[in-house]
Amino acid sequence: MVKPVTYIEAISQGLREEMRNDESVFCLGEDIGVYGGAFKVTKGFLDEFGRDRILDTPLAESAILGTAVGAALNGMRPVAEMQFADFVTSGFNQIVNNAAKVHYRWGGKVPMVVRLPCGGGVHGGPYHSQNVEAWFFRVPGLKIVAPSFPYDAKGLLKAAIRDNNPVLYMEHKYLYRRIKEVLPDDDYIVPIGRGIIRREGNDVTVVTYGSTVHLALEAAEELEKEGFYVEVVDMLSILPFDKELMLDSAKKTGKVLVLHEDTLTGGVGAEFSAVITENAFEYLDAPVRRLASIDTPVPYSPKLEEFFMPNTEKVLKSLRELLAY
Helix, strand or coil: CCCCEEHHHHHHHHHHHHHHHCCCEEEEECCCCCCCCCCCCCCCHHHHHCCCCEEECCCCHHHHHHHHHHHHHCCCEEEEECCCHHHHHHHHHHHHHHHCCHHHHHCCCCCCEEEEEECCCCCCCCCCCCCCHHHHHCCCCCEEECCCCHHHHHHHHHHHHHCCCCEEEEEEHHHCCCCEECCCCCCCCCCCCCCEEEECCCCEEEEECCCHHHHHHHHHHHHHCCCCCEEEEECCEEECCCHHHHHHHHHHHCCEEEEEEEECCCCHHHHHHHHHHHHHHHHCCCCCEEEEECCCCCCCCHHHHHHHCCCHHHHHHHHHHHHCC
16 A cells, blocks of 8 residues: 655655755755754755755854855755744845845846745744745745645645745645645656646635645535535645636636635735736626735634634635625
8 A cells, every 4th residue: 555645744755855866955954954853854864965965054044044045056956944934034135135136137046945834723823833925925036835735745845946046935834744645656846836726616716825725625525515616726836826727717716715824914815816806807706805814923822823814614604705795
């Protein structure tokens, strides 16, 4: 029997394969060596690849990201781990003012990946639970991906490592050991910039990515029992995003819910909603609706965090209101 692979195992597999295939790939981050990473993605990597390619760094995200930019400019392919996505703010300048601008200014390549363990549902509080994609979404020169299943987690990481642009890789902590899939043995990638239809439907579309894909699928399954068919569009890539796929689904169903775990105001969903409204307005039978987390810091209390975040019941409520419009 083929053993299913967890989301976190898929990330580890993809990283290990790319390091074996390309000696210019190396990892740097806090506790990634002897300890094997805060979540054990790099467990055993130090023994296999040695200290030259698995670099335990000081607690200094600015230094980690600055080193990654420099290494990428000199022909290496660094994979920098932020122990938690929230801490990327300490190296914000290196990403948005250095890495993102190089190709525009003089045609240089910056083939670096920043791994960003993100998201709530694990009771990590306001400094260890944020979804940070919107901070970078408006920065030309960056790519952002957010896998929801192990197959895509592995394929998108491999594609990101091979890409000659800086890629922010959003990996959701809640999914790490909860989602499993059987993966193919062959060397595959998932192309950056393309989404996928997770579930076909004709009545209403959910445009989503990352952790909330699973909420959408749960809600779609429940609504099918009531005779409604929900189309679930998993964007996979946030920047660039699959505009054509999103619009085709909106035109098909005429009703759209944009769903993400990040807070509502200024989130990626606002841009998705605007794109659909501007380009598919005449096909819509209802205003595009957004569902996201409440505009507060992420609560530590489990009960408050549950209230703060989207959940299946909130998705069902939004979809039923759209269907009844």
